[in-house]
Amino acid sequence: xxxxxxxxxxxxxxxxxxxxxxxxxxxxxxxxxxxxxxxxxxxxxxxxxxxxxxxxxxxxxxxxxxxxxxxxxxxxxxxxxxxxxxxxxxxxxxxxxxxxxxxxxxxxxxxxxxxxxxxxxxxxxxxxxxxxxxxxxxxxxxxxxxxxxxxxxxxxxxxxxxxxxxxxxxxxxxxxxxxxxxxxxxxxxxxxxxxxxxxxxxxxxxxxxxxxxxxxxxxxxxxxxxxxxxxxxxxxxxxxxxxxxxxxxxx
Amino acid sequence: xxxxxxxxxxxxxxxxxxxxxxxxxxxxxxxxxxxxxxxxxxxxxxxxxxxxxxxxxxxxxxxxxxxxxxxxxxxxxxxxxxxxxxxxxxxxxxxxxxxxxxxxxxxxxxxxxxxxxxxxxxxxxxxxxxxxxxxxxxxxxxxxxxxxxxxxxxxxxxxxxxxxxxxxxxxxxxxxxxxxxxxxxxx
Numbered sequence: 001x002x003x004x005x006x007x008x009x010x011x012x013x014x015x016x017x018x019x020x021x022x023x024x025x026x027x028x029x030x031x032x033x034x035x036x037x038x039x040x041x042x043x044x045x046x047x048x049x050x051x052x053x054x055x056x057x058x059x060x061x062x063x064x065x066x067x068x069x070x071x072x073x074x075x076x077x078x079x080x081x082x083x084x085x086x087x088x089x090x091x092x093x094x095x096x097x098x099x100x101x102x103x104x105x106x107x108x109x110x111x112x113x114x115x116x117x118x119x120x121x122x123x124x125x126x127x128x129x130x131x132x133x134x135x136x137x138x139x140x141x142x143x144x145x146x147x148x149x150x151x152x153x154x155x156x157x158x159x160x161x162x163x164x165x166x167x168x169x170x171x172x173x174x175x176x177x178x179x180x181x182x183x184x185x186x187x188x189x190x191x192x193x194x195x196x197x198x199x200x201x202x203x204x205x206x207x208x209x210x211x212x213x214x215x216x217x218x219x220x221x222x223x224x225x226x227x228x229x230x231x232x233x234x235x236x237x238x239x240x241x242x243x244x245x246x247x248x249x250x251x
Numbered sequence: 252x253x254x255x256x257x258x259x260x261x262x263x264x265x266x267x268x269x270x271x272x273x274x275x276x277x278x279x280x281x282x283x284x285x286x287x288x289x290x291x292x293x294x295x296x297x298x299x300x301x302x303x304x305x306x307x308x309x310x311x312x313x314x315x316x317x318x319x320x321x322x323x324x325x326x327x328x329x330x331x332x333x334x335x336x337x338x339x340x341x342x343x344x345x346x347x348x349x350x351x352x353x354x355x356x357x358x359x360x361x362x363x364x365x366x367x368x369x370x371x372x373x374x375x376x377x378x379x380x381x382x383x384x385x386x387x388x389x390x391x392x393x394x395x396x397x398x399x400x401x402x403x404x405x406x407x408x409x410x411x412x413x414x415x416x417x418x419x420x421x422x423x424x425x426x427x428x429x430x431x432x433x434x435x436x437x438x
Contacts, residue, residue: 027417031392046428047421053374055393058281065280065296066273069303073272076304078265078311 252396253278257317265311272310276303279324282394285371286325289379289390290332298335302328322401325391329405377424385420388413 020042022030029035030044033052040048253260253274263271283302287295305327313323375394378386384406391402403410 022418022421024414027414027421030421031389031417033393043425043429044421047424049369050374050377050424050428051389051393053369053371054285054378054390055282055396056371056374058277059371062281062284063277065300066276068300069276069280070269070273072300072304073269073307077272077307078267 253317257320261310261313261320265313272307275320279321281371282396283324283328285375285394286390287328287332288372289375289386290329291335292379294335298328298331301331305331318398318401321395322397322405325395325397326405377427378420380427381420381423384408385416385423388416389420392417 022041022044026035026041030040030048030051033055035044035048037045037048037052260271260274264275280299283299284295287298287302291298302324306324313320315323375390378389378393380386381389387406388402391397391405392399397405399410399413402408403413406413408416
């Protein structure tokens with residue numbers, strides 16, 4: 001019989017206390033797991049129990065991957081990294097005598113072929129090809145500057161050509177002539193040099209005006225296409241205007 | 252926590268000592284799994300492996316005390332979880348292993364499962380039902396053992412916000428546990 005005249009089984013069960021506000025110190029102690037559930041503020045006994053469980057000791061299944069972690073450490077850890085570094089690791093002594101520092105690793109530095117760079121004869125072949133290309137390009141450049149076109153016979157057929165099949169076209173180094181002014185200038189020049197215009201036919205200015213500035217470069221005046229002769233050798237058929245003939249690098 | 256011998260353990264691990272690395276791993280792996288299990292259910296093991304790979308690769312370049320080391324480890328883990336979340340957000344379908352589902356609390360009785368079984372996994376699962384920012388703050392404080400400043404640095408929040416989130420999280424947990432107790436008492 002209770003004090004109110006009722007049996008204890010009939011008494012209304014007192015529910016759990018409603019959680020109230022917490023101060024910073026209590027929150028700090030709760031999250032650090034320093035509050036036992038029995039000592040927790042009203043309504044926070046379950047919270048204290050849950051937080052203690054969440055920060056509890058390790059369970060066996062959580063430590064099941066130790067071997068795998070050690071394998072990763074062996075493969076990608078400092079020792080493995082030094083092993084990949086190769087000779088550099090062998091030269092450097094370990095700071096403070098830490099064991100394992102400077103130990104040569106199982107792997108050595110990969111060779112040039114493994115790094116994607118050709119080695120030995122292949123490298124020499126690449127270098128030789130590159131040099132040949134540079135020399136050929138330089139020769140073509142010099143030939144273009146000297147008005148020397150490979151494979152083009154001289155229209156005059158004069159002796160004293162620099163080489164068989166290489167003919168120097170002697171032309172005055174005139175500045176670039178473009179547009180409408182080219183026609184006027186061509187007419188003036190045609191009256192001044194009658195000999196040359198008779199050979200070239202006075203087509204220099206007209207061609208330059210028709211083709212724009214593609215052939216007008218300093219030191220490389222517009223050229224006139226030589227008139228085909230009826231007795232020209234068959235090499236003239238394969239000759240092309242200056243600039244369009246490019247040597248092919250043979251490997 | 253390893254304690255005063257942490258510096259020697261870290262130096263030995265950086266020098267390639269497997270036993271020292273095993274000490275570090277044994278100290279941090281449980282908290283790492285619990286934290287990642289709340290952030291990415293079902294992928295905690297994979298993310299922990301990725302985290303340890305990064306830790307191992309940068310171990311010899313780390314300088315700092317144990318507190319900083321723990322903060323670094325959980326920062327890396329959080330980045331891995333965020334990366335995974337971004338990858339998964341591009342692919343809506345997600346395969347969840349059946350084992351991961353058994354660890355999750357049922358929606359009708361999360362608090363009961365946590366309080367009754369009181370296993371660490373169930374407790375973490377209950378914390379994971381909080382809003383994400385609150386759950387992360389509580390887990391970083393409880394599971395990882397980080398202080399307010401470290402949690403603020405990792406989550407990109409101000410320390411005051413971290414404290415407020417912790418207050419709200421504990422209050423929400425208490426409300427949920429109290430309500431569950433009342434429901435079970437009424438039944």
